[in-house]
Amino acid sequence: MLHAHYRWSTLKPNEQAVAKLTSEMKLPEMVASLLVTRGFDTKEKAEAFLSAGTEGLHDPYSLHGMEKAVARIRQALEGRERILIYGDYDADGVSSTSMMIRLMEHLQADYEWYIPHRSKEGYGLHNHALEAAAERGVTLVVTVDTGISAVQQVAFAKTLGMDVVVTDHHEPPAVLPEAFTLVNPKLPFCSYPFKGLAGVGVAYKLACALVDKVPSSWTQLVALGTVADLMPLTGENRILVSQGLVSMTEEPLTGMDALLQVSGSAAVNSTTIGFAMAPRINASGRLEHAKEAVELLITQDPDKAAAIADKLDLLNRERQQIVDDIVQDAVKQLEENHPDGTVPSVIVLAGEGWNVGVVGIVASKLVEKYYRPTLILGIDAETGMCKGSARSIPGYDMYEALTECADLLDHYGGHPSAAGMSLHRDQLTAFSASLNAYAEKVLNEEHYIPVLTADLECTLDEIHVQSIELLSKLEPFGMNNGCPRFLIRGTQILECRQMGKDRRHLKITLKQNGNVVEAVAFGKGPWAGLLTEGAVMNLVAEASINEWNGSRKAQLMLIDGAVDHAQIFDYRGIKNPWHKLDELFDHWQSLPENNKGKAALVARPDSGTKLYRQLRELPVWVYDRNAGLIMESAEAAARCRPEEVTVLFIADAPETPEQLNAIMASFGAVERIYLLHSAGEESERVESPTREQFKQVYALLRKAAEQAVPEPKLIGWLSDQTRLSSRMVTKTLAIFEELNFISRDRGMIRLNPAPAKRPLESSIRYNELSLLAEMEHYLLYAGISELTEWILGRMKGVS
Structure with a gap:
């Protein structure tokens, strides 16, 4: 058996709405079903979504504070005031800053820009940076992707004689800064129709308000920041990202082209941005300073762009290794803190030397592993200050949780699903206790079981190049408009093999009713030891087209899978069965709990007693001429009952049918049987x-x-x-x-x-x-x- 990692559910579209949409728009039923389940259940809604036309864009002046922001910037332009663009170090902040730089260049403004150092300064506005800007003659500060919670810093800027225009998209706190004006669609008193703009989206709307005709290439920056910041790809975001992707395909900005080249991306789509471009942009701010990423996005020099892109690529590889190292340290710390194997409702882990630039990625990986809200913090050994990032699960609003314990924090901000914070290490115990107490109030057992929702249930014969091409009508895919997921039951495994660096990935060939499709499962290389040819597999997957040497064929990107029947693994006649047993036992110990269970060994009484001592953690049953099967020792019997065994290693074949019957009767819950006995001789x-x-x-x-x-x-x-x-x-x-x-x-x-x-x-x-x-x-x-x-x-x- 292979147990699914997720609890699966399938959306059930309104069949009448699907039929009507199919008829009225001449759409394939598959596409109509997807539109209906995503809320586009009428012809008018569906056409507006599919067209993604500029008529769906809203008047930038509908944003609260936009009129004042435009007036103040124009005043600064007329008076030749020096303007400071103050941004953030993530991909959205870098995109927003680059957008404003291009806007200031377009307006021929007197300006400078600043992004704080992630590990040395941390998120948000900083008084020392504002003070230095004032000394250089700055009288107007325009923030992008930051500032909505900078109450004290904005007040400080006013004492220096500077006005502050805040443009942001983060959740507004209860107390707002007294800036010259605030532009944020999430402000409770803002009537702007679309609340999901990224920081770069708000910056773009400011550009639209200031410039009669914004260059179409600027939408490339909107696409980068919006996708990277996991903003919903619906409404205005869908329109702007679609335009940005078209522009990036036809005539990419110099820096964008260099990024595409260094990442080896053939296609230009939201996946390319999310998994190839954004990580390299983020690597700059995580390990060094985000200013290099900004330089990449604003330069028009191809040689300079190529050099920066190469550096960001190397930084990204270094970042990946650092993340792997911290993940290992964090898991070890969690296991040491909870030797009984339990996992707290909210995971809070902190370590000296942990690079604060990557703790958000580490938190994401631990959420994936344990499915718990997770906070990872790096500790400054000298000051004791901790800076960290949080990632959450549905049902646990991380921003609200941090607000509940705001008295313990020096600073915090973010969204329901992700946030950042800083505090002293002396507060960590109380901080963890407060977050877990909040979890007790808002979460129940079901919240801790990850749910994977499939859009449709189908069969392999419905997954082909033509149907996948039709799905492209729904692109770009991303948050709130994900790539369609299909539940497919009853496929037979023809072949299963590991692939890629360190054999981390898996390729599975599946067959159903004569149709054969290949599936790729990234990061699921260990499944190779859990699947057998001929096994019947249910799966949830996305579909794509694999293009190679001029050939195009359908391919599944497997997200989760399950085999609901017991499987037999055939190692009969292997030359060194004890060595193989060692290998299989090590693999079994490395499995996640949902696929681990309890293991046992069956052998003859005179077979491999030395091995038993080596594998003393493995209970052993031996054949008996009278009883059929007995425990090798009382100690083993105390550790494991036969009805608890899910993995059975058979070192020696039973000598009589009675012994075989004893195996079948004793191990009724077995899911995987490994045959290691000798093969028959004619x-x-x-x-x-x-x-x-x-x-x-x-x-x-x-x-x-x-x-x-x-x-x-x-x-x-x-x-x-x-x-x-x-x-x-x-x-x-x-x-x-x-x-x-x-x-x-x-x-x-x-x-x-x-x-x-x-x-x-x-x-x-x-x-x-x-x-x-x-x-x-x-x-x-x-x-x-x-x-x-x-x-x-x-x-x-x-x-």
């Missing part, structure tokens, strides 16, 4: 006896055994004459002896001249031989498909 093979064979042997006995014959000599001669194995001849003679057809005396065999007539079926040994032959045929000689079917049938019969 010279020792027993067969299901036939009347013809018995007649042939008996006829030969009448010729050879009227006088007493030595048993070894007779067995060899009968084996040569009948082509039966010596073992089969021996068992046949035992049946004849039970039926009194022959007699044995001191190693000699003699035929009884006038035996009583008795049917073969009356012999106990005859019936035992039939059962033994069947068991050995499957366990020692049959192919894995035939063997699996037989064992599963036996397991059902026992249950």
Whole structure:
């Protein structure tokens, strides 16, 4: 078996709405179903969504404070005041800052720009930066993607004689800064129709208010920041990102082109931005300073852009290694803090030397591993100050949770799903306790089970190049408009192999009703040891087109999968079964709990006792001629009951059907069986006896055994004459002896001249031989498909 990581659900579209949309818009039913489940259930809504036309953009002056912001900037332009653009160090902040720089250049303003250092300064406005700007003659500060919670800093700027125009999109706090004006669609008194703009989206709206015709290339920056900041790709964002992607495809900005080249991206879409471009932009601010990323996005020099892009690529690789190292440290710390294996409702971990530029990524990886709201903080060993990032799960509003314990924090800000904060290490214990207490109020058991929602249930024959091309009507994909996910049941695994660096990924070939499709599962390389050819797999996946050497074919991107039946793993006849058992046992120990269960070993009493001591954590059952199966030791019996075993290693094949029955009866919950016993040898093979064979042997006995014959000599001669194995001849003679057809005396065999007539079926040994032959045929000689079917049938019969 393979247990799904998620609890699956499937959206159920209104069938009448789907039928109507299919008819009115001449759409394929699959596309119509997706539109309906996403809320575009009428022709008018669907057309507006699909067209993504500029008529869907809102008047920038609908944003509260926009009129005042424009007036103040124009006043600064006329008076040749020096303007400071104050941004943030993430991809949205970098995009926003670059947008404002391009705007200031376009307006021929006297300006400068500033982004704080992530680890040395942290998020938000800083008094020392404002003071230095004032000394350089700055009289107007325009913030982008930051400032909505900078109450004290804005007040300080006013004492320096500077006005502050705040443009932001983060959640507004209860107390707002007394800036010259605030531009943020999330302000409670702002009536702007679309609340989901990224920081760069707000900056773009300011540009639209100030410039009659904004260059179309600026939408490339909107696309980058919006996708990178995980903003919803609906409403205005869908329109602006669509325009940005078209512009990026047709005539990319110099820096964008360099990013695309260094990332090796052939296609330009939201996935390219999210997984290729944004991480490299973010790497700059995470490990060094975000100013280099800004320089990349504003330069028009191809050589300079290429050099910066190469550096960001190297920084991104370094960032990946740092993240892996901190993840390992964090997991170790969590396990040490909770040796009983429990995981708290909210995970709070902090470490000295942890790079605060990547703690958000680490938090995301721990959420993926444990599915708990997670906060990861880096501690400054000298000052004791902690800076961190949080990632949450549905149902736990991280911003609200931080607000509940605001008295413990020096600073915080963010969204319901992600946030940043700083505090002293002395407050960490109380901080963790407060966050967990909040979880007790708002979360229940169901919140801790991750849910994976599929858009549609379909079959493999519906996944083809033409249907996938039709889905492109819904692009760009992203938050609130995800790439369609399909639930597909009952596919058969034809082949499964690991691929990629360190064999971290998996490629699975699936078949259903004659249709064959390849699936790729990123990060699921360990599944290779949990899947067998022929297994029936249910899965949730996205669909894409794989283009290679001019060939185009459908491909599934597997998100989660499950095998609902027990599986048999065939290592029969392997040269070193104990070494293989070591390897399999290590793999089993590394599995996540949902696929781990309890493991046990079955062997003969005289087999590999040294190994038992080596694998003392592995309970051992041994064959017994009378009981069928017994525990190897009382200590093992105390650790594990047979009904708890889900993984069974069989080192030696059972010698009798009774022993096999004992295995089936004892281990009723087994999910995976690993066969490590030797394969059968033809010279020792027993067969299901036939009347013809018995007649042939008996006829030969009448010729050879009227006088007493030595048993070894007779067995060899009968084996040569009948082509039966010596073992089969021996068992046949035992049946004849039970039926009194022959007699044995001191190693000699003699035929009884006038035996009583008795049917073969009356012999106990005859019936035992039939059962033994069947068991050995499957366990020692049959192919894995035939063997699996037989064992599963036996397991059902026992249950």
